Amino acid sequence: MSTMTKPAPVSPGGPVRRPEPSWLKKNEKRWLPVVTVIGIFTAWEIAGNMNLWDPLFFSHPSVIWDGFLSLTTGPLLSDLRVTGLEFLLGMMIALGIGVPLGILLGTSKRLYWAFDPVVTALYSTPILVLTPLMVIWFGLGIGSKVANVAILAVFPVLINMMEGVRNTDGSLMRAAKSFGANGWAIQKDVIFPSVVPFFVTGLRLAIGKGMIAVVVGEYIAATEGIGYRIRADAEVFNTPRYLAGVLIMVVVSVIIMALIKVLERKLAPWRTPVLGE
Amino acid sequence: MPGTDNIAISVDHVTFGYGKEVILQDISIDVVEGEFVSLIGPSGCGKSTLLSMFDGVVRPDVGTVRIFGSTVQETLKQRAMVFQNFALMPWKTVRENVLLGLNYRRTDLSKKERLELAREYINRVGLTHALDLYPHQISGGMQQRVGIARAFAVQPRLLLMDEPFGALDAQNAELLREDLLKLVAEERRTVVFVTHNLDEALQMSDRVLLMTARPGTIRDEVRPDFGPKTSAEYRERYDSQRDLLWDHLKSEVLTVQAREEGQKP
Ligand SMILES: Nc1ncnc2c1ncn2[C@@H]1O[C@H](COP(=O)(O)OP(=O)(O)O)[C@@H](O)[C@H]1O
Ligand SMILES: [Mg+2]
Numbered sequence: 001m002s003t004m005t006k007p008a009p010v011s012p013g014g015p016v017r018r019p020e021p022s023w024l025k026k027n028e029k030r031w032l033p034v035v036t037v038i039g040i041f042t043a044w045e046i047a048g049n050m051n052l053w054d055p056l057f058f059s060h061p062s063v064i065w066d067g068f069l070s071l072t073t074g075p076l077l078s079d080l081r082v083t084g085l086e087f088l089l090g091m092m093i094a095l096g097i098g099v100p101l102g103i104l105l106g107t108s109k110r111l112y113w114a115f116d117p118v119v120t121a122l123y124s125t126p127i128l129v130l131t132p133l134m135v136i137w138f139g140l141g142i143g144s145k146v147a148n149v150a151i152l153a154v155f156p157v158l159i160n161m162m163e164g165v166r167n168t169d170g171s172l173m174r175a176a177k178s179f180g181a182n183g184w185a186i187q188k189d190v191i192f193p194s195v196v197p198f199f200v201t202g203l204r205l206a207i208g209k210g211m212i213a214v215v216v217g218e219y220i221a222a223t224e225g226i227g228y229r230i231r232a233d234a235e236v237f238n239t240p241r242y243l244a245g246v247l248i249m250v251v252v253s254v255i256i257m258a259l260i261k262v263l264e265r266k267l268a269p270w271r272t273p274v275l276g277e
Numbered sequence: 278m279p280g281t282d283n284i285a286i287s288v289d290h291v292t293f294g295y296g297k298e299v300i301l302q303d304i305s306i307d308v309v310e311g312e313f314v315s316l317i318g319p320s321g322c323g324k325s326t327l328l329s330m331f332d333g334v335v336r337p338d339v340g341t342v343r344i345f346g347s348t349v350q351e352t353l354k355q356r357a358m359v360f361q362n363f364a365l366m367p368w369k370t371v372r373e374n375v376l377l378g379l380n381y382r383r384t385d386l387s388k389k390e391r392l393e394l395a396r397e398y399i400n401r402v403g404l405t406h407a408l409d410l411y412p413h414q415i416s417g418g419m420q421q422r423v424g425i426a427r428a429f430a431v432q433p434r435l436l437l438m439d440e441p442f443g444a445l446d447a448q449n450a451e452l453l454r455e456d457l458l459k460l461v462a463e464e465r466r467t468v469v470f471v472t473h474n475l476d477e478a479l480q481m482s483d484r485v486l487l488m489t490a491r492p493g494t495i496r497d498e499v500r501p502d503f504g505p506k507t508s509a510e511y512r513e514r515y516d517s518q519r520d521l522l523w524d525h526l527k528s529e530v531l532t533v534q535a536r537e538e539g540q541k542p
Contacts (some may be wrong), residue, residue: 175364178332179378179431180353189377193368270368270411 059240064247067233067240071248075229083225086142087214090149094206098154099199102161112162119162123155128216135221145217145225152213156205164198165191197271200264207260211253284346285310285435285467286331291340293326294492300326302492304340310434313461313468315478317522318488319530324471327493328439331469332358344435354382356435357428361443363420365412371423372408375399378431398426402456418449422456429460436461436468443473450474454481475522479515487525490532497525 024031041061048060055063105111105119131148138144172190181189218227226245233242264271286308293301300323308314316324329335330342333349344352357378365374375395383391399405402422404415412420421441428436441457442450458481461468472478478485479501487497499522503514 171360171362171364172366174334175358175360176366176377176381178334178358179427180381182381185381189366189369193366196368268368270413 056237056239059243063240064243067238067242067244068248070241071229071244075224076248079224079226079229082142083145083214083218083227086145086217086225087149087210089142089146090214091153091206091210093146093150094153094157094210095203097150098157098202098206099161102158102202103165103195105158106162106165112166116162119155119158123159127152127155128213131213131217131220134217140221140223145214145222148213148217149210153206153210156209157199157202160198160202160205161195164195164202167198168194196268197264200260200267203263204257204260207256208253211249211256215249283310284308285312285344286469287341287343287346288327289341289343291330291337291342293323293330293335293337293339299492301330301337302494304493304495306486306495308467308469310345310467311465313470313481313483315470315472315482315485316488317472317475317478317485317526318493319490319526319533320473321533322488322491322529323493324488325439328358328437328469328471331435331437332356352435354431355433356437357431357433359421359424359428359436359438359441361440363412363417363424363444365420365423365427367412370409370411371399371404371415372396374412374423375427375430378427382431394430395426398430399423401429401460402426416449417445418453421445421453425453425457425460429464429466432464434467436466438468438470440471440473442477450477457481475519475526479519479522485522487522488529490529490536496529497522 045061048063059067105115128148130151131144134144134147134151138147168191172194173186176186176190214225215227215230218225219231222228226249230242230245230249233239233245284307286306288304288306291301291304292299304327306314316327318324326335330337331344331349333353336349342349345355366377369377372392372395375398376391379386379391379394383394386394396405396408399408402425404419404422404426407415407419412423415423421444424441428438442453445453454477470478470481479499482501485497485499485501486495487499488494489496499518501518503511503518505511
């Protein structure tokens with residue numbers, strides 16, 4: 001019997017069910033980027049093996065992997081620990097200053113008028129040029145990197161908190177008041193929740209800036225840390241290990257950004273529709 | 278002279294303006310306890326302003342507003358408001374939104390009792406299945422049901438509603454109208470209801486107040502009375518009262534339009 005013109009199955013009475021799309025079809029958004037990355041690495045590896053470039057100037061995955069192994073058995077862990085510590089301390093300072101100051105500037109119209117132009121101007125300045133100054137002030141050790149992270153990361157936090165408070169929906173405050181909310185209840189039930197999404201955005205931008213700040217700080221003047229390591233390897237033309245360091249930073253930032261997304265969903269479940277869960 | 282103890286709202290020669298512009302001019306109204314009063318008028322005539330005056334958001338420049346014989350400030354706990362844009366907290370579930378007013382006002386009740394009240398009113402607007410959903414997960418009609426449950430849950434003597442169905446499609450508005458009337462009938466609350474819909478006003482109210490174009494004053498007062506729906510005269514009476522209101526409303530709307538035309542360069 002031929003199956004070439006098989007008729008669609010008829011379900012007597014009941015509705016005709018469309019066939020479930022396959023796993024591959026449903027998850028295209030997830031696996032397509034994986035294919036892209038694998039493709040790039042494969043092409044890169046093949047090109048490297050064809051000796052298209054001087055290994056001093058560039059490298060390819062299998063050799064970079066060896067560089068990675070030499071890092072892991074060498075200074076990698078202690079470098080990551082130092083960089084991580086500098087980053088965390090700097091972020092804590094940025095949050096400790098940015099959050100309360102942002103709330104203050106967002107709450108008071110006068111303070112907002114007085115400071116907003118200054119804050120915005122500073123935010124759009126490439127503060128990274130102050131890195132040498134931080135080294136002069138705080139030395140070659142972790143102090144200058146912490147300061148670097150703090151001065152770069154504080155502005156996105158500050159600005160987003162400020163705008164978040166200012167953007168609180170007036171009709172919600174009105175409704176809360178109408179139902180008897182006092183000042184503190186309005187803070188707790190209206191202002192804070194509506195600021196959360198802004199806070200997460202500020203945090204995401206601050207993390208991006210903070211990572212640049214810590215690595216550039218180490219790159220310019222340090223004795224340890226992942227940024228220092230990248231520079232040291234580059235200077236002695238250990239290109240594979242240098243590129244391994246760069247790739248490690250790419251991976252770390254991808255992981256951190258993914259964590260931020262999870263945090264956002266946890267903190268503000270009303271924003272991202274999670275239907276069907 | 279009739280006693281004043283059953284007067285819910287007494288507005289006495291109230292005038293109000295924003296800056297130099299007079300919004301409400303010399304308004305006097307008495308609303309009797311248990312009455313359902315609709316306010317109708319061209320947009321921008323000050324209906325919302327008048328309602329916010331009853332809710333203590335703005336104060337009259339001249340004249341007085343008294344609610345249940347006391348000041349507006351003293352009677353916060355006796356009234357509740359339903360908003361045109363629903364004004365639900367997006368970060369609160371249906372249950373938490375209905376609990377909002379109870380948590381602020383009914384500190385005399387235990388947490389459990391407040392929750393029970395909230396559940397009861399959520400049930401009465403038919404949303405028990407949506408208790409744990411966020412506003413963005415339910416339709417506009419359902420959101421306004423939450424708004425109505427939130428207001429009824431605090432068991433106010435006075436309900437203020439500012440175009441509560443204005444943001445809904447015709448069918449959802451009709452459904453909610455029925456449910457609201459049922460709730461009001463069951464609980465005998467005083468209601469002041471702002472609308473731009475003549476039929477809504479005529480079908481729901483004991484009394485319809487028609488306001489003029491800005492500066493708003495009360496132009497007409499109609500007590501809808503058409504007899505039972507089954508009677509032969511129902512349609513005729515309904516139409517004649519509607520026509521009267523519409524004639525007057527139309528002239529006010531045209532006044533607003535002419536004014537806006539005049540402002541064009
Ligand atoms: N906060 C405000 N400041 C200045 N003018 C306002 C304010 N709120 C409302 N108005 C003006 O008052 C008038 C009446 O507004 P409103 O009471 O909202 O009208 P309605 O509800 O009848 O459409 C409108 O012209 C509006 O522009
Ligand atoms: Mg209005």
